[in-house]
Amino acid sequence: xxxxxxxxxxxxxxxxxxxxxxxxxxxxxxxxxxxxxxxxxxxxxxxxxxxxxxxxxxxxxxxxxxxxxxxxxxxxxxxxxxxxxxxxxxxxxxxxxxxxxxxxxxxxxxxxxxxxxxxxxxxxxxxxxxxxxxxxxxxxxx
Amino acid sequence: xxxxxxxxxxxxxxxxxxxxxxxxxxxxxxxxxxxxxxxxxxxxxxxxxxxxxxxxxxxxxxxxxxxxxxxxxxxxxxxxxxxxxxxxxxxxxxxxxxxxxxxxxxxxxxxxxxxxxxxxxxxxxxxxxxxxxxxxxxxxxxxxxxxxx
Numbered sequence: 001x002x003x004x005x006x007x008x009x010x011x012x013x014x015x016x017x018x019x020x021x022x023x024x025x026x027x028x029x030x031x032x033x034x035x036x037x038x039x040x041x042x043x044x045x046x047x048x049x050x051x052x053x054x055x056x057x058x059x060x061x062x063x064x065x066x067x068x069x070x071x072x073x074x075x076x077x078x079x080x081x082x083x084x085x086x087x088x089x090x091x092x093x094x095x096x097x098x099x100x101x102x103x104x105x106x107x108x109x110x111x112x113x114x115x116x117x118x119x120x121x122x123x124x125x126x127x128x129x130x131x132x133x134x135x136x137x138x139x140x141x142x
Numbered sequence: 143x144x145x146x147x148x149x150x151x152x153x154x155x156x157x158x159x160x161x162x163x164x165x166x167x168x169x170x171x172x173x174x175x176x177x178x179x180x181x182x183x184x185x186x187x188x189x190x191x192x193x194x195x196x197x198x199x200x201x202x203x204x205x206x207x208x209x210x211x212x213x214x215x216x217x218x219x220x221x222x223x224x225x226x227x228x229x230x231x232x233x234x235x236x237x238x239x240x241x242x243x244x245x246x247x248x249x250x251x252x253x254x255x256x257x258x259x260x261x262x263x264x265x266x267x268x269x270x271x272x273x274x275x276x277x278x279x280x281x282x283x284x285x286x287x288x289x290x291x
Binding site: 023036085 | 191230
Protein backbone atom coordinates (compact mmCIF):
# COMPACT_ATOMS: atom_id res chain seq x y z
CA UNK A 1 0.00 0.00 0.00
CA UNK A 2 1.39 3.43 -0.88
CA UNK A 3 1.54 6.37 1.49
CA UNK A 4 -1.13 8.07 -0.57
CA UNK A 5 -3.80 5.80 0.82
CA UNK A 6 -2.69 5.82 4.46
CA UNK A 7 -3.30 9.49 5.29
CA UNK A 8 -1.03 11.79 7.28
CA UNK A 9 -0.59 9.40 10.22
CA UNK A 10 0.71 6.58 8.03
CA UNK A 11 4.29 5.88 7.01
CA UNK A 12 5.52 8.76 4.86
CA UNK A 13 8.64 8.89 2.75
CA UNK A 14 10.07 11.98 1.10
CA UNK A 15 9.00 11.99 -2.52
CA UNK A 16 5.74 10.09 -2.02
CA UNK A 17 2.89 11.55 -4.07
CA UNK A 18 -0.06 11.93 -1.69
CA UNK A 19 -2.54 13.45 -4.14
CA UNK A 20 -2.82 14.97 -7.60
CA UNK A 21 -5.50 16.40 -9.84
CA UNK A 22 -6.21 18.80 -12.67
CA UNK A 23 -8.81 21.55 -12.23
CA UNK A 24 -10.47 23.07 -15.28
CA UNK A 25 -11.11 26.79 -14.77
CA UNK A 26 -13.54 28.80 -16.86
CA UNK A 27 -14.61 32.44 -16.70
CA UNK A 28 -17.56 31.22 -14.63
CA UNK A 29 -15.06 29.86 -12.07
CA UNK A 30 -13.54 33.34 -11.75
CA UNK A 31 -16.92 35.05 -11.32
CA UNK A 32 -17.83 32.43 -8.73
CA UNK A 33 -14.59 33.03 -6.81
CA UNK A 34 -15.02 36.80 -7.04
CA UNK A 35 -18.45 36.52 -5.41
CA UNK A 36 -17.36 34.01 -2.77
CA UNK A 37 -14.25 35.94 -1.77
CA UNK A 38 -15.33 39.55 -2.32
CA UNK A 39 -12.36 40.19 -4.63
CA UNK A 40 -13.95 42.06 -7.53
CA UNK A 41 -10.75 43.32 -9.17
CA UNK A 42 -11.87 43.61 -12.84
CA UNK A 43 -8.64 42.05 -14.18
CA UNK A 44 -10.33 38.77 -13.20
CA UNK A 45 -13.37 39.18 -15.45
CA UNK A 46 -12.90 42.05 -17.95
CA UNK A 47 -10.69 41.56 -21.02
CA UNK A 48 -10.55 45.29 -21.72
CA UNK A 49 -9.28 46.13 -18.24
CA UNK A 50 -6.75 43.28 -18.31
CA UNK A 51 -5.43 44.52 -21.67
CA UNK A 52 -5.33 48.15 -20.50
CA UNK A 53 -3.00 47.26 -17.60
CA UNK A 54 -0.76 45.19 -19.86
CA UNK A 55 -1.82 41.68 -18.91
CA UNK A 56 -1.89 38.83 -21.45
CA UNK A 57 -5.57 38.23 -20.66
CA UNK A 58 -8.06 37.80 -17.83
CA UNK A 59 -6.27 36.09 -14.94
CA UNK A 60 -7.39 33.69 -12.25
CA UNK A 61 -7.21 35.20 -8.76
CA UNK A 62 -3.96 34.12 -7.09
CA UNK A 63 -5.98 33.20 -4.02
CA UNK A 64 -8.22 30.96 -6.16
CA UNK A 65 -5.15 29.06 -7.36
CA UNK A 66 -3.84 28.88 -3.78
CA UNK A 67 -7.21 27.63 -2.56
CA UNK A 68 -7.80 24.97 -5.18
CA UNK A 69 -4.20 23.76 -4.77
CA UNK A 70 -4.55 22.90 -1.08
CA UNK A 71 -8.02 21.41 -1.60
CA UNK A 72 -6.25 18.72 -3.64
CA UNK A 73 -4.82 17.14 -0.47
CA UNK A 74 -7.90 17.41 1.77
CA UNK A 75 -9.17 13.87 1.29
CA UNK A 76 -5.67 12.64 2.17
CA UNK A 77 -5.40 14.99 5.19
CA UNK A 78 -8.87 14.14 6.53
CA UNK A 79 -9.42 16.60 9.39
CA UNK A 80 -8.20 19.96 7.99
CA UNK A 81 -7.41 20.90 11.59
CA UNK A 82 -4.17 18.98 10.94
CA UNK A 83 -3.01 21.79 8.66
CA UNK A 84 -0.50 23.84 10.66
CA UNK A 85 0.54 26.32 8.03
CA UNK A 86 0.33 26.94 4.30
CA UNK A 87 2.28 29.39 2.21
CA UNK A 88 2.88 30.20 -1.46
CA UNK A 89 4.67 32.67 -3.68
CA UNK A 90 2.72 33.87 -6.70
CA UNK A 91 5.06 33.86 -9.66
CA UNK A 92 3.22 33.37 -12.97
CA UNK A 93 -0.34 34.27 -13.92
CA UNK A 94 -3.00 31.75 -14.95
CA UNK A 95 -4.63 33.22 -18.06
CA UNK A 96 -8.22 31.98 -18.46
CA UNK A 97 -9.35 31.94 -22.07
CA UNK A 98 -13.03 32.96 -22.52
CA UNK A 99 -13.74 29.88 -24.66
CA UNK A 100 -11.27 27.16 -23.70
CA UNK A 101 -10.64 28.14 -20.06
CA UNK A 102 -7.45 26.96 -18.33
CA UNK A 103 -6.27 23.68 -16.84
CA UNK A 104 -4.32 23.94 -13.57
CA UNK A 105 -2.48 20.79 -12.50
CA UNK A 106 -1.47 20.02 -8.93
CA UNK A 107 0.90 17.32 -7.69
CA UNK A 108 1.35 17.01 -3.91
CA UNK A 109 4.50 15.28 -2.68
CA UNK A 110 6.03 14.70 0.72
CA UNK A 111 8.90 17.23 0.93
CA UNK A 112 10.13 16.61 4.46
CA UNK A 113 9.12 14.64 7.54
CA UNK A 114 9.85 15.21 11.22
CA UNK A 115 8.51 13.66 14.42
CA UNK A 116 5.29 15.67 14.52
CA UNK A 117 4.61 16.88 11.01
CA UNK A 118 5.16 16.46 7.31
CA UNK A 119 5.81 19.17 4.77
CA UNK A 120 3.78 18.63 1.63
CA UNK A 121 5.15 20.40 -1.44
CA UNK A 122 2.59 21.36 -4.07
CA UNK A 123 3.70 21.65 -7.66
CA UNK A 124 1.07 23.81 -9.35
CA UNK A 125 1.38 24.29 -13.08
CA UNK A 126 -0.45 25.79 -16.03
CA UNK A 127 0.58 25.13 -19.64
CA UNK A 128 3.71 23.42 -18.35
CA UNK A 129 4.84 26.41 -16.27
CA UNK A 130 4.94 26.49 -12.48
CA UNK A 131 2.62 29.24 -11.26
CA UNK A 132 3.14 28.98 -7.48
CA UNK A 133 6.61 28.69 -6.00
CA UNK A 134 7.38 27.31 -2.54
CA UNK A 135 3.78 26.14 -2.20
CA UNK A 136 4.19 24.24 1.04
CA UNK A 137 1.72 22.84 3.56
CA UNK A 138 2.79 21.62 6.98
CA UNK A 139 0.49 18.84 8.24
CA UNK A 140 0.44 17.44 11.76
CA UNK A 141 1.09 13.70 11.64
CA UNK A 142 0.57 12.73 15.29
CA UNK B 143 9.93 54.20 -2.78
CA UNK B 144 6.23 55.12 -2.87
CA UNK B 145 5.16 53.54 0.42
CA UNK B 146 5.34 55.45 3.70
CA UNK B 147 7.88 53.60 5.92
CA UNK B 148 6.13 54.96 9.03
CA UNK B 149 3.34 52.39 8.50
CA UNK B 150 5.58 49.87 10.24
CA UNK B 151 4.52 49.58 13.85
CA UNK B 152 1.46 51.81 13.45
CA UNK B 153 -1.45 50.76 15.66
CA UNK B 154 -4.56 49.66 13.74
CA UNK B 155 -7.92 49.09 15.42
CA UNK B 156 -9.27 45.52 15.43
CA UNK B 157 -11.78 44.97 12.61
CA UNK B 158 -15.52 44.73 13.16
CA UNK B 159 -16.35 41.10 14.06
CA UNK B 160 -17.00 38.84 11.04
CA UNK B 161 -19.68 36.20 11.62
CA UNK B 162 -18.91 33.08 9.59
CA UNK B 163 -22.07 31.70 8.00
CA UNK B 164 -22.68 28.10 6.96
CA UNK B 165 -23.83 29.03 3.46
CA UNK B 166 -20.82 31.35 3.02
CA UNK B 167 -18.51 28.44 3.88
CA UNK B 168 -20.31 26.22 1.36
CA UNK B 169 -20.15 28.95 -1.30
CA UNK B 170 -16.42 29.49 -0.73
CA UNK B 171 -15.69 25.75 -0.70
CA UNK B 172 -17.44 25.34 -4.05
CA UNK B 173 -15.51 28.30 -5.47
CA UNK B 174 -12.11 26.77 -4.60
CA UNK B 175 -13.10 23.25 -5.74
CA UNK B 176 -12.97 21.96 -2.14
CA UNK B 177 -15.58 19.20 -2.17
CA UNK B 178 -14.64 17.42 1.05
CA UNK B 179 -17.82 16.80 3.12
CA UNK B 180 -16.44 18.66 6.18
CA UNK B 181 -17.01 21.93 4.26
CA UNK B 182 -20.56 21.12 3.20
CA UNK B 183 -22.23 18.67 5.55
CA UNK B 184 -22.61 19.67 9.24
CA UNK B 185 -22.82 15.98 10.22
CA UNK B 186 -19.45 15.27 8.55
CA UNK B 187 -17.93 18.25 10.38
CA UNK B 188 -19.41 17.10 13.70
CA UNK B 189 -17.90 13.65 13.15
CA UNK B 190 -14.49 15.39 13.14
CA UNK B 191 -15.35 17.24 16.35
CA UNK B 192 -16.45 20.62 14.96
CA UNK B 193 -19.67 22.45 15.80
CA UNK B 194 -20.55 23.17 12.16
CA UNK B 195 -19.09 23.10 8.66
CA UNK B 196 -15.33 23.77 8.46
CA UNK B 197 -14.09 26.55 6.18
CA UNK B 198 -11.36 25.72 3.63
CA UNK B 199 -7.90 26.86 4.78
CA UNK B 200 -7.72 29.92 2.53
CA UNK B 201 -11.10 31.26 3.73
CA UNK B 202 -9.04 33.30 6.22
CA UNK B 203 -8.28 35.71 3.36
CA UNK B 204 -11.95 36.76 3.33
CA UNK B 205 -11.67 37.79 6.96
CA UNK B 206 -8.46 39.74 6.30
CA UNK B 207 -10.05 41.84 3.55
CA UNK B 208 -11.09 44.39 6.16
CA UNK B 209 -7.43 44.84 7.16
CA UNK B 210 -6.41 45.44 3.54
CA UNK B 211 -9.11 48.10 3.39
CA UNK B 212 -7.68 49.68 6.57
CA UNK B 213 -4.25 49.83 4.97
CA UNK B 214 -5.62 51.39 1.77
CA UNK B 215 -7.64 53.90 3.79
CA UNK B 216 -4.58 55.37 5.56
CA UNK B 217 -4.32 58.79 3.87
CA UNK B 218 -0.51 58.81 4.03
CA UNK B 219 0.13 55.18 3.05
CA UNK B 220 1.21 55.81 -0.53
CA UNK B 221 -0.55 52.55 -1.46
CA UNK B 222 -3.06 52.58 -4.34
CA UNK B 223 -4.94 49.34 -5.03
CA UNK B 224 -4.33 49.23 -8.76
CA UNK B 225 -0.56 49.31 -8.14
CA UNK B 226 -0.68 46.36 -5.74
CA UNK B 227 0.41 42.85 -6.72
CA UNK B 228 0.02 39.92 -4.33
CA UNK B 229 3.51 38.42 -4.13
CA UNK B 230 3.30 35.95 -1.24
CA UNK B 231 0.70 34.62 1.17
CA UNK B 232 1.06 32.48 4.25
CA UNK B 233 -1.36 31.23 6.89
CA UNK B 234 -0.40 29.84 10.30
CA UNK B 235 -3.28 28.04 12.02
CA UNK B 236 -4.18 27.27 15.61
CA UNK B 237 -7.44 25.73 14.40
CA UNK B 238 -9.68 25.83 11.32
CA UNK B 239 -12.38 28.48 10.91
CA UNK B 240 -15.83 26.99 11.58
CA UNK B 241 -19.31 28.32 10.74
CA UNK B 242 -20.60 30.26 13.74
CA UNK B 243 -17.21 31.78 14.54
CA UNK B 244 -17.15 35.50 15.20
CA UNK B 245 -13.71 36.61 14.09
CA UNK B 246 -11.73 39.80 14.54
CA UNK B 247 -8.56 40.68 12.66
CA UNK B 248 -5.76 42.91 13.94
CA UNK B 249 -3.41 44.36 11.33
CA UNK B 250 0.28 45.02 11.77
CA UNK B 251 2.65 46.18 9.04
CA UNK B 252 5.86 44.35 9.91
CA UNK B 253 8.18 45.30 7.09
CA UNK B 254 8.65 47.61 4.12
CA UNK B 255 11.56 47.02 1.79
CA UNK B 256 12.42 49.15 -1.22
CA UNK B 257 12.76 47.29 -4.52
CA UNK B 258 13.81 49.88 -7.05
CA UNK B 259 10.87 52.20 -7.55
CA UNK B 260 8.54 49.72 -5.85
CA UNK B 261 8.25 48.39 -2.31
CA UNK B 262 7.61 45.02 -0.75
CA UNK B 263 5.14 45.48 2.11
CA UNK B 264 4.75 42.68 4.65
CA UNK B 265 1.60 42.72 6.76
CA UNK B 266 0.26 40.34 9.36
CA UNK B 267 -3.39 39.96 10.26
CA UNK B 268 -3.93 38.06 13.47
CA UNK B 269 -7.40 36.54 13.56
CA UNK B 270 -8.95 35.74 16.93
CA UNK B 271 -12.34 34.36 17.93
CA UNK B 272 -15.01 35.79 20.25
CA UNK B 273 -13.17 34.34 23.25
CA UNK B 274 -10.00 36.15 22.18
CA UNK B 275 -8.21 32.92 21.26
CA UNK B 276 -5.90 32.77 18.26
CA UNK B 277 -7.37 31.10 15.16
CA UNK B 278 -5.04 31.98 12.29
CA UNK B 279 -2.41 34.53 11.35
CA UNK B 280 -2.37 35.60 7.71
CA UNK B 281 0.88 37.08 6.41
CA UNK B 282 0.73 38.89 3.08
CA UNK B 283 3.56 40.31 1.05
CA UNK B 284 2.40 42.93 -1.41
CA UNK B 285 4.52 44.39 -4.18
CA UNK B 286 3.45 48.03 -4.36
CA UNK B 287 4.37 50.07 -7.39
CA UNK B 288 4.43 53.82 -7.89
CA UNK B 289 1.55 55.93 -9.15
CA UNK B 290 -1.03 58.19 -7.59
CA UNK B 291 -4.27 57.41 -9.40
